Amino acid sequence: MTNQQVKITDVILRDAHQSLIATRLRTEDMLPGCAMLDDIGYWSLECWGGATFDACLRFLKEDPWERLGKLKAALPKTRLQMLVRGQNLLGYRHYSDDVVRAFIHKAAENGMDVFRIFDALNDVRNLRTAIEATKESGKHAQGTICYTTSPVHDVHSFVTLGKALANLGCDSIAIKDMAGLLMPYAASELVKALKDAVDLPLHLHSHATSGLAEMCQMKAIEAGCQHIDTALSSWSGGTSHPPTESLVIALKGSPYDTGLDLDKLQSANHYFAEIRKKYRRFESEFTGIDTQVHVFQVPGGMISNLANQLKERNALDRIGEVYKEIPEVRKDLGYPPLVTPTSQIVGTQAVLNVLTGKRYETITNEVKRYLQGGYGKAPAPVSAALQKKAIGDEDVMDCRPADLLKPELDKLRQEIGELAHNDEDVLSYAMFPEVGKLFLEQRAAGNLVPEPLVIESRADDAIKK
Amino acid sequence: MTNQQVKITDVILRDAHQSLIATRLRTEDMLPGCAMLDDIGYWSLECWGGATFDACLRFLKEDPWERLGKLKAALPKTRLQMLVRGQNLLGYRHYSDDVVRAFIHKAAENGMDVFRIFDALNDVRNLRTAIEATKESGKHAQGTICYTTSPVHDVHSFVTLGKALANLGCDSIAIKDMAGLLMPYAASELVKALKDAVDLPLHLHSHATSGLAEMCQMKAIEAGCQHIDTALSSWSGGTSHPPTESLVIALKGSPYDTGLDLDKLQSANHYFAEIRKKYRRFESEFTGIDTQVHVFQVPGGMISNLANQLKERNALDRIGEVYKEIPEVRKDLGYPPLVTPTSQIVGTQAVLNVLTGKRYETITNEVKRYLQGGYGKAPAPVSAALQKKAIGDEDVMDCRPADLLKPELDKLRQEIGELAHNDEDVLSYAMFPEVGKLFLEQRAAGNLVPEPLVIESRADDAIKK
Ligand SMILES: [Co+2]
Numbered sequence: 056m057t058n059q060q061v062k063i064t065d066v067i068l069r070d071a072h073q074s075l076i077a078t079r080l081r082t083e084d085m086l087p088g089c090a091m092l093d094d095i096g097y098w099s100l101e102c103w104g105g106a107t108f109d110a111c112l113r114f115l116k117e118d119p120w121e122r123l124g125k126l127k128a129a130l131p132k133t134r135l136q137m138l139v140r141g142q143n144l145l146g147y148r149h150y151s152d153d154v155v156r157a158f159i160h161k162a163a164e165n166g167m168d169v170f171r172i173f174d175a176l177n178d179v180r181n182l183r184t185a186i187e188a189t190k191e192s193g194k195h196a197q198g199t200i201c202y203t204t205s206p207v208h209d210v211h212s213f214v215t216l217g218k219a220l221a222n223l224g225c226d227s228i229a230i231k232d233m234a235g236l237l238m239p240y241a242a243s244e245l246v247k248a249l250k251d252a253v254d255l256p257l258h259l260h261s262h263a264t265s266g267l268a269e270m271c272q273m274k275a276i277e278a279g280c281q282h283i284d285t286a287l288s289s290w291s292g293g294t295s296h297p298p299t300e301s302l303v304i305a306l307k308g309s310p311y312d313t314g315l316d317l318d319k320l321q322s323a324n325h326y327f328a329e330i331r332k333k334y335r336r337f338e339s340e341f342t343g344i345d346t347q348v349h350v351f352q353v354p355g356g357m358i359s360n361l362a363n364q365l366k367e368r369n370a371l372d373r374i375g376e377v378y379k380e381i382p383e384v385r386k387d388l389g390y391p392p393l394v395t396p397t398s399q400i401v402g403t404q405a406v407l408n409v410l411t412g413k414r415y416e417t418i419t420n421e422v423k424r425y426l427q428g429g430y431g432k433a434p435a436p437v438s439a440a441l442q443k444k445a446i447g448d449e450d451v452m453d454c455r456p457a458d459l460l461k462p463e464l465d466k467l468r469q470e471i472g473e474l475a476h477n478d479e480d481v482l483s484y485a486m487f488p489e490v491g492k493l494f495l496e497q498r499a500a501g502n503l504v505p506e507p508l509v510i511e512s513r514a515d516d517a518i519k520k
Numbered sequence: 521m522t523n524q525q526v527k528i529t530d531v532i533l534r535d536a537h538q539s540l541i542a543t544r545l546r547t548e549d550m551l552p553g554c555a556m557l558d559d560i561g562y563w564s565l566e567c568w569g570g571a572t573f574d575a576c577l578r579f580l581k582e583d584p585w586e587r588l589g590k591l592k593a594a595l596p597k598t599r600l601q602m603l604v605r606g607q608n609l610l611g612y613r614h615y616s617d618d619v620v621r622a623f624i625h626k627a628a629e630n631g632m633d634v635f636r637i638f639d640a641l642n643d644v645r646n647l648r649t650a651i652e653a654t655k656e657s658g659k660h661a662q663g664t665i666c667y668t669t670s671p672v673h674d675v676h677s678f679v680t681l682g683k684a685l686a687n688l689g690c691d692s693i694a695i696k697d698m699a700g701l702l703m704p705y706a707a708s709e710l711v712k713a714l715k716d717a718v719d720l721p722l723h724l725h726s727h728a729t730s731g732l733a734e735m736c737q738m739k740a741i742e743a744g745c746q747h748i749d750t751a752l753s754s755w756s757g758g759t760s761h762p763p764t765e766s767l768v769i770a771l772k773g774s775p776y777d778t779g780l781d782l783d784k785l786q787s788a789n790h791y792f793a794e795i796r797k798k799y800r801r802f803e804s805e806f807t808g809i810d811t812q813v814h815v816f817q818v819p820g821g822m823i824s825n826l827a828n829q830l831k832e833r834n835a836l837d838r839i840g841e842v843y844k845e846i847p848e849v850r851k852d853l854g855y856p857p858l859v860t861p862t863s864q865i866v867g868t869q870a871v872l873n874v875l876t877g878k879r880y881e882t883i884t885n886e887v888k889r890y891l892q893g894g895y896g897k898a899p900a901p902v903s904a905a906l907q908k909k910a911i912g913d914e915d916v917m918d919c920r921p922a923d924l925l926k927p928e929l930d931k932l933r934q935e936i937g938e939l940a941h942n943d944e945d946v947l948s949y950a951m952f953p954e955v956g957k958l959f960l961e962q963r964a965a966g967n968l969v970p971e972p973l974v975i976e977s978r979a980d981d982a983i984k985k
């Protein structure tokens with residue numbers, strides 16, 4: 056074990072199935088593999104986040120808090136890690152600070168060890184409360200740099216962000232490359248600059264979408280990044296992450312050797328390879344390499360989303376125009392990184408601009424809220440003309456959006472009433488008001504039925520007729 | 521354009537479809553994409569080899585020589601490249617020198633520019649005639665190092681081999697990592713040592729099977745390897761090669777920048793992505809990452825082969841024993857690299873050893889021939905006890921196997937007679953006596969019918985009944 060040893064966070068229990076099978080992996084299929092995972096010696100296992108929480112309530116009819124408890128019991132030796140959307144927590148709006156605190160504290164109490172906290176705009180004000188709450192719980196707060204490219208995003212701006220995260224008390228910093236935009240030599244440069252400026256461990260989370268992630272990992276490691284996110288090989292590649300086993304092999308015998316045992320990885324992988332077969336229904340057709348993000352600067356996941364929007368309007372042939380429009384809208388909005396929710400905000404407006412034939416003839420409510428400062432501070436100044444057109448003379452918030460929110464936990468408790476057995480239930484409702492409430496109602500009625508893994512085939516229907 | 525610029529050989533027309541759809545890509549589907557490929561600026565396009573030649577005659581009922589001519593016409597600006605099994609050419613036995621010469625000369629005459637020449641045992645005597653014939657034709661002779669790991673394979677042994685290839689007049693040297701065994705830092709060390717010892721361009725051919733090839737490419741490039749084999753992304757990954765576009769992007773702006781245009785690559789890739797859908801029938805179920813080669817030292821392709829052999833004998837449960845037996849057999853045979861035909865020779869004997877319950881109670885004819893020196897010189901001394909048991913006091917050849925062969929081209933011409941319209945036909949027959957002859961007979965009878973792309977479904981059958 057050298058001081059250059061690389062440590063692995065495996066995302067098999069969160070991002071891998073989120074990226075590959077629409078977040079459908081069930082707790083019952085995770086648990087039998089946990090003893091094997093726990094024995095590997097990972098630095099952490101990512102296992103919770105917005106989409107997993109949502110899918111539990113919406114589709115699997117599992118209590119996400121119960122899942123967390125079961126995973127904690129099954130993984131006593133390994134840190135559990137979650138992804139938190141800063142002040143949005145796992146939901147889609149800004150929560151008041153008391154809700155953020157309560158959520159983080161409860162997650163910690165139920166077994167979460169590492170909180171990876173990000174904001175779509177890289178506005179650190181939206182991370183502050185979550186980081187503080189994590190530290191209050193005595194847990195590991197990981198600040199996140201959402202990686203993107205633009206005229207205002209460069210090594211210098213990311214280093215400034217890294218320093219701000221360190222000043223907020225983060226225990227480590229993650230570079231989150233959600234779209235596979237990172238390039239190997241850029242990764243090397245960024246890691247070196249961050250290492251020089253900030254005395255915190257660096258974690259790299261790079262999706263395999265464009266086929267560059269393995270090379271980025273290699274160059275990041277050589278530049279001093281000692282924490283890498285990977286997925287066991289049977290759940291790796293494509294929109295997921297590079298394979299764990301391959302990186303472990305690649306580093307074997309080098310100063311970066313992870314020391315992880317390939318046989319143990321192979322056994323765990325074998326289990327999860329078998330499990331994946333159950334979820335065939337949720338596999339997407341295309342799982343290969345997609346380098347379009349480097350041509351259009353539009354993330355792969357966003358492209359399929361746009362294609363669907365256009366198809367619904369019989370306008371798929373205009374997707375080329377939309378590709379060209381997206382960078383324009385993004386520029387007008389001050390170059391936000393394209394990640395939930397900014398990818399939807401920019402994408403939908405670009406589609407409207409193309410289909411109406413006149414830029415910003417119609418402006419979505421989300422763009423208006425964005426221009427009011429409702430999501431936080433944009434990386435660069437927004438277009439003054441567009442702002443004027445969208446919100447006229449209305450005030451623009453320059454405070455942290457959550458500063459305008461009163462404490463709301465008590466109100467949420469009252470709203471959900473008897474349906475909640477504890478504060479965890481209240482928080483489930485807070486995160487997903489409709490889906491969470493429905494879940495609690497169904498639970499009360501003894502009527503929680505997970506969506507089926509197999510759709511009855513039409514052949515069967517025919518027989519029944 | 522710097523002197524460190526990396527040049528790309530795309531394997532889309534040969535190894536990619538050989539690795540992914542059992543070599544079934546038809547000329548009619550290659551040609552419409554050729555103008556796009558030709559415009560990219562590849563160093564070369566690999567497009568011919570043993571399996572493509574065989575599949576043309578056997579399944580597609582295409583004349584492989586005609587394919588070559590059509591590709592040459594459609595790709596006037598780009599070097600065409602082929603893979604030659606040394607003295608075996610494209611077949612499975614050693615040919616006399618006059619056949620080797622005739623084949624290489626005819627291939628050159630029909631448009632081949634680069635001949636990548638390898639021998640399964642890395643016995644350079646088996647490469648000599650093919651290299652000489654290539655030089656006689658004024659074409660590019662690329663000598664090959666079949667990469668493997670064993671107690672007798674190290675940087676030193678590969679450098680010795682590299683020097684021997686240079687002495688034979690090769691224009692470049694390929695490192696052929698057929699099984700995905702190469703590791704990034706080993707690649708770096710090997711390339712550096714070869715660069716120091718031999719003043720020839722180095723080419724890297726590394727299969728993506730185990731998820732390490734991208735990292736190997738990166739480290740090889742940084743060590744001075746300027747020629748990389750890749751496949752357009754829609755035909756990349758898994759048992760094929762790393763994606764072309766990803767490497768081009770990865771190197772952009774670095775001293776290694778390929779200078780290739782991403783839009784052009786994207787267009788060509790789009791064409792081939794569509795084409796691949798026609799060949800669904802030939803896709804294998806598993807196309808992900810497989811790191812087993814690094815656990816068992818048994819190449820992935822060989823594992824599926826062994827599994828089939830065992831399944832036929834109802835002994836799939838003994839595959840673990842076979843994995844353990846393979847390194848033993850390989851050791852007894854002097855550590856041959858595992859590639860056609862040595863992978864079959866070693867694998868089949870290992871299966872026999874396990875199933876009979878007694879090592880070498882039955883010895884295959886191929887192992888006997890191997891121990892007689894019939895394939896060339898093994899990398900290390902073979903087991904004397906096994907040799908004695910297998911061939912008793914019979915002589916062991918220590919000459920080049922082809923030294924014992926008389927000229928045979930005239931005999932082949934006579935055998936095939938009127939069915940051959942030219943020497944190309946004679947050579948097709950020479951390479952694949954049964955399949956080639958059948959092809960020529962069917963051609964004469966006006967009866968060349970390619971195998972169907974779609975199997976009639978049982979549902980259709982049912983309707984017909
Ligand atoms: Co992710």
Ligand SMILES: [Co+2]
Nearest residue numbers: 535698725727
């Ligand atoms: Co190959």
